[in-house]
Amino acid sequence: MxxxxxxxxxxxxxxxxxxxxxxxxxxxxxxxxxxxxxxxxxxxxxxxxxxxxxxxxxxxxxxxxxxxxxxxxxxxVPFLSIERLDEICACRVPLEGLAAASVARTATSAIIAQLEACLNDMKRGIRRGNTEDAFVANVRLTTSIHMNCQNSTLQKILTTLDRQALRYRFFCYNKRSDFIKKSLNSNALIVQAIREKNETDASMLTQELVQDSWKMIRNIIKD
Known part of the structure; x- marks a missing residue:
């Protein structure tokens, strides 16, 4: 077939x-x-x-x-596994934080507007009950941070990691509706930190988001 x-x-x-x-x-x-x-x-x-x-x-x-x-x-297509998830997320936690801090340091008003537009699209998708639209907007926000971190090597590493992580994130989005809202709230705080050029908070909040997502996805796969 x-x-x-x-x-x-x-x-x-x-x-x-x-x-x-x-x-x-x-x-x-x-x-x-x-x-x-x-x-x-x-x-x-x-x-x-x-x-x-x-x-x-x-x-x-x-x-x-x-x-x-x-x-x-x-x-x-490999099966989703806790072992693979752990490997991916262990790498993503510090690197995503590094990217967010870099964007907070250098973000222009145009980049901030782009991130806020992604947040609004996430809200719209959630309000309409459209999981896929909310997911796409979330991916666009994450990708925007990666592409604007002013570090080409970091961009390449995160692009490869993100392809693998997205499969787990999409799976979680479709299994747990509360995951979407938690992601929106966390991303809103990250964008706020970037807007305020607070590198420390942008990094910390991003790492916390990845870690929280990691735990939630892990529990879903385990079940």
Whole structure:
């Protein structure tokens, strides 16, 4: 059975437009469920492309941890695991704090307006009961902080970590409605700290948010 959407079903566009991004997003949004095998030929037929770019995309996503290659069996979407979550979050806690502190130090009024717009979109999604809209707005806010941290090396590391973390975050969003509101409240405090150019609070609040999310997701997976 094929795992790709039918022709009349649009793939999401949360991250980007490249084949790597499209596959990554389908994994993050659980369109490709854990345990699903991804077949090169299906992607070739769906997008009318050769095997080379498909093989390269799957290779990149395997190296990033979003996919796993099993000898003589193929490429699969890995199951969510507490061990993997712990590894991801242990790295994210200090790095996300570092990024937030950097943005608090250098943020322009345009960047702050961008972050506030993301917060408003999160509120709108929550008010409408639209989990996916709230999630997308949350991702945009996090990505904006990453892209404006004035540290290209940190950006690259966080981009890779975030791809892996997003799958767990999306899973939690869909399992616990209170997670969305807690995330909104925490992000509002982070944006306020950035607006006030308070590097210490921006870093501390961001690290607390990642740690709290980590604990909540851990409990959900454990159950």
């Amino acid at each position: 094929g795992v790709l959407p039918k022709d009349n079903e649009a793939l999401p566009r949360l991250i980007g437009e490249s084949l790597i991004d499209i596959i990554a997003e389908s994994i993050i949004c659980l369109e490709f469920e854990p345990g699903t095998q991804l077949i090169e030929e299906e992607f070739c037929n769906r997008f009318n492309i050769s095997r080379a770019p498909v093989r390269e995309a799957l290779h990149v996503l395997c190296s990033e941890g979003l996919l796993e290659r099993k000898p003589r069996r193929g490429v699969f």
